Amino acid sequence: MLPTNANMAERAPIVIGLLGGNPEVSKHLESLIPDYCAILDLGEQEIELGALSSCDAIIGLLDGNLGVGPTMITSWADAIDHDLPRIILAINTVTGRADFDEAIALSELVLNEDIAMRYYPIEDESSPKYVGLLDVLTHEILQPGMTPIPADQEHVNLTIDEHEEIVNLLAHADLSDGVFESHTSGMPVSLPKLKTLWNEAGLVTVLPLDQWVADEVLLSWINHREPKWIPTVIKGEITSDVLSTDQTVGIGICDGVARMWHVGEPMKLELRTENSEVIELTGDLPNNLLRDHRIRIGDTIRPLSTNYLVTAPSI
Numbered sequence: 001m002l003p004t005n006a007n008m009a010e011r012a013p014i015v016i017g018l019l020g021g022n023p024e025v026s027k028h029l030e031s032l033i034p035d036y037c038a039i040l041d042l043g044e045q046e047i048e049l050g051a052l053s054s055c056d057a058i059i060g061l062l063d064g065n066l067g068v069g070p071t072m073i074t075s076w077a078d079a080i081d082h083d084l085p086r087i088i089l090a091i092n093t094v095t096g097r098a099d100f101d102e103a104i105a106l107s108e109l110v111l112n113e114d115i116a117m118r119y120y121p122i123e124d125e126s127s128p129k130y131v132g133l134l135d136v137l138t139h140e141i142l143q144p145g146m147t148p149i150p151a152d153q154e155h156v157n158l159t160i161d162e163h164e165e166i167v168n169l170l171a172h173a174d175l176s177d178g179v180f181e182s183h184t185s186g187m188p189v190s191l192p193k194l195k196t197l198w199n200e201a202g203l204v205t206v207l208p209l210d211q212w213v214a215d216e217v218l219l220s221w222i223n224h225r226e227p228k229w230i231p232t233v234i235k236g237e238i239t240s241d242v243l244s245t246d247q248t249v250g251i252g253i254c255d256g257v258a259r260m261w262h263v264g265e266p267m268k269l270e271l272r273t274e275n276s277e278v279i280e281l282t283g284d285l286p287n288n289l290l291r292d293h294r295i296r297i298g299d300t301i302r303p304l305s306t307n308y309l310v311t312a313p314s315i
Contacts, residue, residue: 011036012227012243013288015259017055018042020072025061025091025209032215037222038289040257042075050297051254052078054312056228057085060111062103062206064096068110076111084228085202087221091209094128104206116203118166119217130213136162137194144213170194173201199224234309242310250290250301251310258290258301268304271295280304
């Protein structure tokens with residue numbers, strides 16, 4: 001029988017695809033994410049478009065030593081085409097061949113992104129490492145596990161242009177026009193409203209990954225993600241989406257992996273192939289991904305001896 005995770009019931013499950021990942025980063029992200037979220041490491045091999053498009057968001061890893069591989073460039077373009085929320089994590093930018101500013105430039109040039117920058121790394125004065133982040137929107141210094149503190153006046157003065165740039169960008173992103181009108185008329189815009197817009201505007205940013213200084217910011221980004229890929233469940237003449245049904249069901253998104261919904265009490269599951277073959281499944285169910293070498297894209301996962309069918313949404 002397959003095990004349950006009670007915390008998954010609190011929120012609809014999401015899957016975030018990881019492009020350009022390495023074992024260390026993948027392991028760290030797995031330890032960071034909440035229970036309702038799963039990381040699908042898309043690797044640097046040939047990526048099946050079905051796997052990428054079935055994700056709810058994408059994380060791209062940019063290595064200051066290795067740069068960006070051709071597979072990631074192609075897959076990132078696919079993520080843009082599918083309008084998936086995206087964020088870029090830059091690693092090895094303290095001592096690597098490319099520093100953090102160059103990582104931003106690479107993201108814009110190679111990945112064809114309009115990067116919105118709010119957080120910049122703060123380097124240690126005595127050794128080559130990052131010790132925190134400077135938030136140019138709130139003029140605060142963020143350090144792992146610590147309460148944010150006001151930035152000193154020197155940091156504020158040095159980042160006036162960056163502050164104005166992000167405020168202007170967020171004002172333009174406000175669909176209600178209220179913030180934009182206030183901003184263009186010279187009136188101050190409330191900081192809480194700007195922070196809300198940062199989470200809702202769909203902007204793409206770059207975060208430094210070295211020393212894990214951006215973990216809390218990254219976790220906040222993950223917590224603001226919502227399901228985007230929502231398959232259909234069919235039982236006889238009854239049709240609903242996977243978020244509305246209460247049955248444990250899933251669908252194959254690539255060879256060997258299926259996305260799952262409503263993982264409740266331990267139960268026996270079966271795989272129904274697109275050729276109508278039925279295979280009983282056993283094994284572990286980590287978060288909302290089921291791995292079994294027999295799974296193929298489009299296969300239905302369902303409770304044993306039921307007739308549910310799960311179909312991918314039209315794109």
